[in-house]
Amino acid sequence: MNSLSIKGQVFNKTDEGFDKAILATLFNKLEPNRRPEMMVVPETVDDIIDTVRYAKAQGRKLSVCSGGHSWSANHLRNGSILINMKRFNKYEVNKEAMTATAGPAVGGSVLLTELVKHDLFFPAGHCKGVCIGGYLLQGGFAWNGRKLGMACESVMGLDIVTADGELIHASATENADLYWAARGSGGGFFGVVVRFHLRLYKLPPYRGMVSHVFTMKHLEHVFRWAYEVGPSVPKAVEFQMLMSRHTLNYFAPGIEAVAPIFADSKDELNEAMAFMKNSPIKRKAYFRTPYVPFSMETMYNFAMSHYPDDHHWGVDNMWTGASIDDLMPFLRDIAATLPPPPTHLLWLNWQPPVRTTEMAFSMEDKIYIALYGAWKSSKDTPQYGNWATNHIKRMEHLCTGIQLADEGLHKRPARFVSDAHLQKLDEIRAKRDGLGVFNEWHSRPQV
Numbered sequence: 001m002n003s004l005s006i007k008g009q010v011f012n013k014t015d016e017g018f019d020k021a022i023l024a025t026l027f028n029k030l031e032p033n034r035r036p037e038m039m040v041v042p043e044t045v046d047d048i049i050d051t052v053r054y055a056k057a058q059g060r061k062l063s064v065c066s067g068g069h070s071w072s073a074n075h076l077r078n079g080s081i082l083i084n085m086k087r088f089n090k091y092e093v094n095k096e097a098m099t100a101t102a103g104p105a106v107g108g109s110v111l112l113t114e115l116v117k118h119d120l121f122f123p124a125g126h127c128k129g130v131c132i133g134g135y136l137l138q139g140g141f142a143w144n145g146r147k148l149g150m151a152c153e154s155v156m157g158l159d160i161v162t163a164d165g166e167l168i169h170a171s172a173t174e175n176a177d178l179y180w181a182a183r184g185s186g187g188g189f190f191g192v193v194v195r196f197h198l199r200l201y202k203l204p205p206y207r208g209m210v211s212h213v214f215t216m217k218h219l220e221h222v223f224r225w226a227y228e229v230g231p232s233v234p235k236a237v238e239f240q241m242l243m244s245r246h247t248l249n250y251f252a253p254g255i256e257a258v259a260p261i262f263a264d265s266k267d268e269l270n271e272a273m274a275f276m277k278n279s280p281i282k283r284k285a286y287f288r289t290p291y292v293p294f295s296m297e298t299m300y301n302f303a304m305s306h307y308p309d310d311h312h313w314g315v316d317n318m319w320t321g322a323s324i325d326d327l328m329p330f331l332r333d334i335a336a337t338l339p340p341p342p343t344h345l346l347w348l349n350w351q352p353p354v355r356t357t358e359m360a361f362s363m364e365d366k367i368y369i370a371l372y373g374a375w376k377s378s379k380d381t382p383q384y385g386n387w388a389t390n391h392i393k394r395m396e397h398l399c400t401g402i403q404l405a406d407e408g409l410h411k412r413p414a415r416f417v418s419d420a421h422l423q424k425l426d427e428i429r430a431k432r433d434g435l436g437v438f439n440e441w442h443s444r445p446q447v
């Protein structure tokens with residue numbers, strides 16, 4: 001195949017407007033300094049099949065994007081052909097069967113907002129704009145995710161164009177190797193997902209949040225309390241803390257301790273909020289709310305206020321099971337060096353269950369710490385660009401691995417699945433994409 005003729009659009013590097021079209025695929029405004037040779041925006045599955053075959057004939061590597069929310073711009077690789085899945089943004093809901101099918105460019109918030117109208121629920125991510133393509137491939141940390149599991153555990157099947165240029169269905173009983181790999185390999189997946197088949201849930205009737213907000217002088221008390229109470233926080237709560245220079249987007253430097261709750265009954269709700277109600281440090285908070293019922297729209301607005309558009313982002317993260325005494329000096333150091341808002345630290349009380357689902361996803365620990373450095377102007381990149389990575393590097397000895405959701409693997413190699421699962425992924429990749437047509441992660445863990 002010497003040329004590519006498809007129904008969708010093809011942009012070549014030499015075309016006018018190519019650069020603008022490429023940068024428009026990115027949520028993160030940070031210049032990645034990587035460009036593909038060509039971008040294809042397929043209209044049909046046949047377009048994707050033709051593109052895969054064309055790439056092989058030309059000896060070019062492929063990368064894929066759906067919503068472009070990878071912080072590291074994982075889909076931008078020099079010399080590659082980029083498949084931009086943005087037109088695969090349709091979904092269908094079967095209310096009776098409590099299932100849905102959805103293209104990878106469906107926004108998680110778009111799907112969830114529609115489901116809520118029908119008293120249904122899917123464990124979508126916390127922000128608007130994030131599409132289910134990248135989100136489900138890396139695992140998916142969801143609203144109500146401590147109870148419903150990783151979002152990819154609610155993927156019953158996927159339609160995939162393979163590296164051989166064939167459309168196949170993958171599920172527990174068909175092409176089970178690809179089904180396993182597609183749930184946790186994230187930006188290292190070796191195929192193009194064209195549709196997800198999803199399991200839905202009943203909408204929990206109690207949805208809302210409790211918050212206590214502290215100034216920075218209470219840092220030590222707040223983190224020690226969070227650490228101690230963490231293991232007993234019920235699964236209906238995604239207890240997290242957000243440390244920034246402007247708590248509540250306006251007030252003093254400090255820490256917002258928030259407890260989003262999704263409960264199925266009044267009893268469960270009462271049990272879920274008890275740890276906040278009985279918190280021994282709550283009187284130190286300068287602002288406190290009791291449980292306030294929130295619509296999903298308000299929940300999204302709360303989350304989005306920490307991740308505004310039009311910013312440059314430098315992000316890194318770690319799972320840890322370290323002691324609070326070991327973590328505390330680093331938390332103090334992060335607090336002392338925080339760049340201006342919307343930069344923040346996220347502390348997520350995860351306390352993972354023993355998972356029985358067979359899937360590539362395999363990296364989690366008691367506590368998740370992520371640093372989201374953000375700045376508006378590119379002139380500040382030299383000052384803030386490596387803030388997140390540098391802090392996490394200093395804490396590497398306390399780190400058991402990272403989330404692929406917030407990976408910065410272009411800057412710092414880290415463990416993102418267990419060693420056994422990385423080996424299994426490599427074996428499946430060798431079988432399914434022996435020529436290495438698909439790009440893998442920016443880097444691998446150092447062993």
Ligand SMILES: Cc1cc2nc3c(=O)[nH]c(=O)nc-3n(C[C@H](O)[C@H](O)[C@H](O)COP(=O)(O)OP(=O)(O)OC[C@H]3O[C@@H](n4cnc5c(N)ncnc54)[C@H](O)[C@@H]3O)c2cc1C
Nearest residue numbers: 065066067068069070074125126131133134135141187193
């Ligand atoms: C503001 C913000 C909020 C976030 N909130 C959450 C959250 O609450 N929970 C959470 O778990 N994560 C969250 N994330 C992380 C997010 O889930 C990942 O960055 C995810 O990869 C984004 O998916 P995407 O399709 O929008 O991104 P993309 O950048 O398009 O995709 C990321 C990578 O996935 C692969 N990929 C994407 N689509 C396909 C496809 N169709 N076929 C094959 N491979 C594909 C590619 O390798 C691609 O580089 C957030 C990110 C941002 C920027």
